[in-house]
Amino acid sequence: MKRTILFLIFSSFLLVNACGPKSPSENEILREEVIAVHDEVMPKMGNLKSLERRALEKVGELEKGSPQDSAKIQEYKALAYDLNHAHEAMFKWMRQYEPKDGEQSPEEIKQYLEEQMVLVSAVNVEMKEVLAKADELLN
Template sequence: MKKYILVLIAIATYTLTSCKEEKKGPAQPTQMQQVMAIHDEVMPKMGELGKLVSTLKPMIDSTKTGMQYEKAMIDLQNANKSMMDWMQGFGSKFDSDEILNGKELSAEKQNLLNTEETQIKEVANKINTSIANAEAMLKK
């Protein structure tokens, strides 16, 4: 009889401990968090865009070099506009609970988020590229 009780206790203990969720490593960021991380990475560079535009503007003239400065300035301005347009569009498509609190997205909003992820990557590329090009031009 004692054997049966010990076996039942062992089975019950095994069953209870095996049903617990396994602890996993740190949670993977959601797609929304990844999109916001890209935004947060390039947003601080917006001030740099403005400074570079201010530096380039007086250097523009009708010479070949002056026109190159103008192109670099326009690229910076376009990158800035892209970020502003993206933020406005993103904010109109998602509410704060979806952005900040991880509220589950509908299938339609998930499709929108997929598109927004692609767009913010393009915006980040424009910002980084335009800054790098302007800085390289100014070092010449």
């Protein structure tokens, strides 16, 4: 009887541990962090193009005005360029990002994800900076 109870307790323990939630690995956590950085600015992608159009419209308006506006025209052209560059940088990062691990070792996966964190963080910063610049110039 004692053996049966011990066997049932041990079996229950194994069953609970086998079916219970697994704690995420370091690489899974790193992958989630990379995606979180991406997800932070991804919703603003449409806004980049909208602001780029507004900057180019402003260029068109100023070009019809006086020649004194050439500095402002260049400023709005530079803003439009920066907005487009930030938009393209996000797409470039997304095209090269590999969500699957393939046949890589955990160390190779970690190195890849750390590199991706650097790249996506740079895109994140670029987008935030150009959006702030656009907000300042267009509003």
